[in-house]
Amino acid sequence: MFGINDIPKFFLAFFLVLPVISFLHEAGHVFFAWLMGGKNIRVTVGTGDVLFRLGMLEVRQYYFWYGLCSYDNLKRNQRFPNILIFSGGVLFNALSAMAVVYLVEQEMIRPGLLTYQFTYFSLYYIFFALLPMPYPDGSYSDGKYILDLLRNRPIAEHIYRIQWDQEKAQWQVLDHDKTVVEVFQEEDKALARAHELAQANRPSRLLHTRNGQEVEVFNYPRVPL
Incomplete structure (x- = not known):
């Protein structure tokens, strides 16, 4: 006792x-x-x-x-x-x-x-x-x-993208629904903002369109406790 x-x-x-x-x-x-x-x-x-x-x-x-x-x-x-x-x-x-x-x-x-x-x-x-x-x-x-x-159950990932819009001459940050979140004139600022969004919404991947192809530049896995 x-x-x-x-x-x-x-x-x-x-x-x-x-x-x-x-x-x-x-x-x-x-x-x-x-x-x-x-x-x-x-x-x-x-x-x-x-x-x-x-x-x-x-x-x-x-x-x-x-x-x-x-x-x-x-x-x-x-x-x-x-x-x-x-x-x-x-x-x-x-x-x-x-x-x-x-x-x-x-x-x-x-x-x-x-x-x-x-x-x-x-x-x-x-x-x-x-x-x-x-x-x-x-x-x-x-x-x-x-x-x-x-069980091989798929884990839902958020996918964020940055891409160059030639017509509007701007860098676009897109969320997982491919909706434009923000636009920037400088690539570095667009990439930094995309990193912030991806990091805040784990698990996530950050893709960058280069030469017409999407390339993963970073991933933010789930955090174990």
Whole structure:
């Protein structure tokens, strides 16, 4: 039964163990995203205002709650690479938990509160990450994305384009319905605006018409949690 003496254990789990497990989870996503050629990789631990940034790591005010990673422009953006990326979080959680259990069994580290909490909450994290369910904000769990990918269900992508209108002598930014969103006189400004729209509406692809052919210049995949 939970008692007064268990309160410090609760704070230890909530403010130390869970953030470490969350970081390992995001590291798993990041590892496979990097392996698949992802660029602009960033790991966010926590929510709220940014406390500090260190390389690709961003730690926020409420560091003990929530986490995500983001990356752009996968070179291998097909079904199997995405399955690996979305599976990476639970894989790293499982491997780290197994490593702790192994070290305890080999008497290389002593069993205690930290080892117990680490293995327990790693399994907790794995269960809820793999549970195929939607979240209130409209995103999905890793398990939901993996299941959809395994079933080969198409993932709706937004496609944005920039193209030169010869008659009007202007660069046009088109949305996924091929409706003109904005026009520019300079190609760089049109491209920058198209990047903003594509990044804000993941998953998306950015196409550029060159020599009469559409070429993908960037892609913004879904963000694993």
